[in-house]
Amino acid sequence: MKSNEVLKLFEESGALLRGHFKLTSGRHSDVYYEKFALLKNPAICTKICAEMAHHFKGKEVQTVVGPTLGGVIIAYEVARYLGVVAAFAEQGEKGRIFKRDFSLSKNEKVLIVDDVLTTGTSVNEVIDLVTQYNVEIVGIGVVLDRSGGQTKFDYPFYAVSSIVAESWDPKDCPLCKKGQKLTQRGSRKK
Numbered sequence: 435m436k437s438n439e440v441l442k443l444f445e446e447s448g449a450l451l452r453g454h455f456k457l458t459s460g461r462h463s464d465v466y467y468e469k470f471a472l473l474k475n476p477a478i479c480t481k482i483c484a485e486m487a488h489h490f491k492g493k494e495v496q497t498v499v500g501p502t503l504g505g506v507i508i509a510y511e512v513a514r515y516l517g518v519v520a521a522f523a524e525q526g527e528k529g530r531i532f533k534r535d536f537s538l539s540k541n542e543k544v545l546i547v548d549d550v551l552t553t554g555t556s557v558n559e560v561i562d563l564v565t566q567y568n569v570e571i572v573g574i575g576v577v578l579d580r581s582g583g584q585t586k587f588d589y590p591f592y593a594v595s596s597i598v599a600e601s602w603d604p605k606d607c608p609l610c611k612k613g614q615k616l617t618q619r620g621s622r623k624k
Contacts, residue, residue, distance in 0.1 A: 435485040440578065440595035443478055447471045454609040456618040459553040461601040464609060466619055467578055469549040473507050480511055482594055486547065486575045487515030489592045493572040495545040497521055497538060499564060501530060501556040504549035508577065512547050523560045530559040538567035551576040551593065552601060554585040561587070 444450045449471035455463050473479050486508070499521045500509030506522040513520035521538070523530035538544060546560050557574055564571065573590040582598030604610060 435481055435594065437593075437595040437597075440482060441597060443472060443482075444578070447475065447478070451619075454607075454614040454616050456604075456616055457552055457601060458619075459555055459601070460604070461552065462604055462607040462609060462616070463552075463599060463601040465580075465599050466617075467550050467580065467599075468619065469504050469577065472577075473504055473549070479507060482577055483508055483511030484515050485594050486577070486592065487512045489594075490545055490573050490575060491516065493545070494543050495572055496543045498545045498547055499523055499538075499560055500547045501525075501560050505547060505556070505560075508547045508549055512545070512575065516545075523563050530556075530563040532563065538564060538569050540568045542567070542569045543572045544569045545573050545575065546571060546589075547575045549577050551579045551585055552581060552599075554581075554587065557587065561589075 444467055449468045451466040451468055452464060455466040457463055495516050495518055497519050498509045498513040500506055502522055502524050509520040509522055521536040524533050544564050546557060548557050571589045573592060574587050575592045577594050579593035579596040580599040582596055
């Protein structure tokens with residue numbers, strides 16, 4: 435699956451929204467990628483996750499971890515393709531935590547996955563969580579990198595699709611300055 439094919443899926447499914455949005459990161463943007471429009475469709479979701487799993491095949495992944503919410507579906511599907519287990523990291527009072535008997539073992543090989551990347555906050559929270567277990571992070575995979583490669587990690591990174599989608603600090607947002615109505619989407623409210 436090529437990057438432009440994933441972007442086309444976002445567009446065709448109605449997952450690409452235009453307007454004035456407050457992103458999960460707290461930044462503002464004129465585009466929003468509503469990943470659940472894709473993730474609710476198993477045929478589309480499995481194609482994307484199969485591509486991500488294929489990229490990390492051979493890395494000896496033992497567990498795939500994703501942050502709630504969209505990362506749960508992606509972690510499960512990628513783990514299924516790799517023939518390993520999946521876990522998800524929920525929002526705690528301070529960062530991400532494991533609940534529901536999820537845990538990791540020392541030196542376990544972990545792949546971190548997520549849906550849409552803007553600033554890397556969710557992924558960095560998962561990194562902070564899993565490193566407490568003294569694991570080996572073998573990579574980070576996302577469905578869509580909207581930073582166009584500008585968000586960096588200290589681990590091998592793969593985006594099934596990448597695009598430069600502009601976002602602004604709220605104080606610098608040109609849409610706010612024009613008085614355009616702000617819509618907040620996503621699960622993290624800032």
